[in-house]
Amino acid sequence: MHVLNMLGLSADTLGNHNFDRGSQYLRDTLIPIAQFPYLSANTVFAAGGGYPPEWKPSTVFSFDGFKLGVVGFTLPELATLIFPGNLDPFVVTDPAAAINGEAAKLTAKGGLNAVVAVGHMGVDLDAAGNVVPPSDLLTLADNLNGVDALLGGHTHSQFIGTRNGILVGEAPNSGQRFDRIRLTIDTATKAVVYKTADWHKPWNIGVTADPQIQAYIDDLQAQLAPIFNTVIGSSTVKIPRADSCGRSDGRLCESLIGDVVTDAMRGTYSGVDFAITNSGGLRADLTCPFPDVAGDFCPSFTPPPYPITKGSVLGVLPFGNLSFTVTVNGAELKSMLENGVSRMPAADGRFSQVSGLCFTYDISAAAGSRVLGAVRQAANGTCTGPAVDLTAASTYKIVENDFMATGGDGYPVLYSRGTTQGVMDQDVSAWISGQGALTPALQGRITCTTSGTTACPVTLP
Numbered sequence: 001m002h003v004l005n006m007l008g009l010s011a012d013t014l015g016n017h018n019f020d021r022g023s024q025y026l027r028d029t030l031i032p033i034a035q036f037p038y039l040s041a042n043t044v045f046a047a048g049g050g051y052p053p054e055w056k057p058s059t060v061f062s063f064d065g066f067k068l069g070v071v072g073f074t075l076p077e078l079a080t081l082i083f084p085g086n087l088d089p090f091v092v093t094d095p096a097a098a099i100n101g102e103a104a105k106l107t108a109k110g111g112l113n114a115v116v117a118v119g120h121m122g123v124d125l126d127a128a129g130n131v132v133p134p135s136d137l138l139t140l141a142d143n144l145n146g147v148d149a150l151l152g153g154h155t156h157s158q159f160i161g162t163r164n165g166i167l168v169g170e171a172p173n174s175g176q177r178f179d180r181i182r183l184t185i186d187t188a189t190k191a192v193v194y195k196t197a198d199w200h201k202p203w204n205i206g207v208t209a210d211p212q213i214q215a216y217i218d219d220l221q222a223q224l225a226p227i228f229n230t231v232i233g234s235s236t237v238k239i240p241r242a243d244s245c246g247r248s249d250g251r252l253c254e255s256l257i258g259d260v261v262t263d264a265m266r267g268t269y270s271g272v273d274f275a276i277t278n279s280g281g282l283r284a285d286l287t288c289p290f291p292d293v294a295g296d297f298c299p300s301f302t303p304p305p306y307p308i309t310k311g312s313v314l315g316v317l318p319f320g321n322l323s324f325t326v327t328v329n330g331a332e333l334k335s336m337l338e339n340g341v342s343r344m345p346a347a348d349g350r351f352s353q354v355s356g357l358c359f360t361y362d363i364s365a366a367a368g369s370r371v372l373g374a375v376r377q378a379a380n381g382t383c384t385g386p387a388v389d390l391t392a393a394s395t396y397k398i399v400e401n402d403f404m405a406t407g408g409d410g411y412p413v414l415y416s417r418g419t420t421q422g423v424m425d426q427d428v429s430a431w432i433s434g435q436g437a438l439t440p441a442l443q444g445r446i447t448c449t450t451s452g453t454t455a456c457p458v459t460l461p
Helices: 002-007 023-033 095-108 136-142 211-228 256-268 310-316 330-340 424-433
Strands: 043-045 058-063 066-073 090-092 114-119 149-152 159-163 166-170 178-186 191-200 231-235 274-278 306-309 322-329 352-355 357-362 371-376 395-401 419-423 446-449
Touching (some): 058 095, 095 114, 114 178, 159 191, 166 178, 256 424, 330 352, 419 424
Parallel strands (some): 066 114, 149 166, 357 446
Antiparallel strands (some): 043 090, 178 191
């Protein structure tokens, strides 16, 4: 928040990660630091509606002879993406109705030239970059009135287009790209007569770091370095967040980071048959970068091997999740695997990474009926073990993260039946430390087939 203030941010909206520590922490600790307004027209008190003093539905920016209304909105499925209770005492209402209502109010006041809606919903793209319908952000655009441009996020997609006469844009996360939007106003009529957008890759060529921001970052790094710089293991190969289909956030196919994390989860707790974790919880490469990145929490090195530090693991698992063990029957296990591929061919954070089993799914089948079967991994890790019974006749002990166990990302709610274990990043760090040099390889744990016209993601050579 302090850095956002230093950047001079004009406004922000509310997404799922704003509620990682609950609404009270957001309201009492985070937002009071902000020197800019938070906007969400559809996040209201469950009892009676209305907004708390910490955010408002919209704001208006005045320029030379021009007024721009900005309406904020929040993704309607937010409650499934955070821990139960973290949203209380609020609810997220229909974003289209909230945006339309707020846009009408702003326009009725007079003097407004344009309205932009900004929020945390995205466009769904397949591995080739094609839009996967219906795509939440585009569906939202279809239902808006009185809005000139719509900016989204959440799905980490790179998209610019026009829908329902509205300019729609989304840029990838973490500053990989940024959108530049241009609204041309007729000074006589004060109406938008032309609009366009493009995205850009940021470069630091010829840019001098802001001394205040740099000093703040340097101080944080100095405090964290004694912990984060600790080398806990190594790998003979890179272990990236990107999956085997080249998706940078690892949400389409099996990934090395998914394999290693789930192997660590399964290897930490005795008697566990299978491990499963959502790809949305894996947020960075595990191995240190080469060439070295100045100021990171990794040593300079020449590969192989690739070092793994405590900071690397915390980059992968930054949310403080706990490991959670529970016994499920085969039908429940199948429902978990079905949930993981239910949004395919769109990339989604619920896409599951697994250990101990390999499964096959039909991407053209109806969601909920896609998983065709599963086998155990053999002792050497290959997908050559006996079949897994995905019916209620068999039971298995699994380990997942506590977010999933409480219904996060649409997974079955199992929290009352199992056991909360250790902190997940600490489990992974300890397991890596005990392995010597890792030698991970993709093993075909997740296999896509198609019985129809929907194509499977293409695995990179």
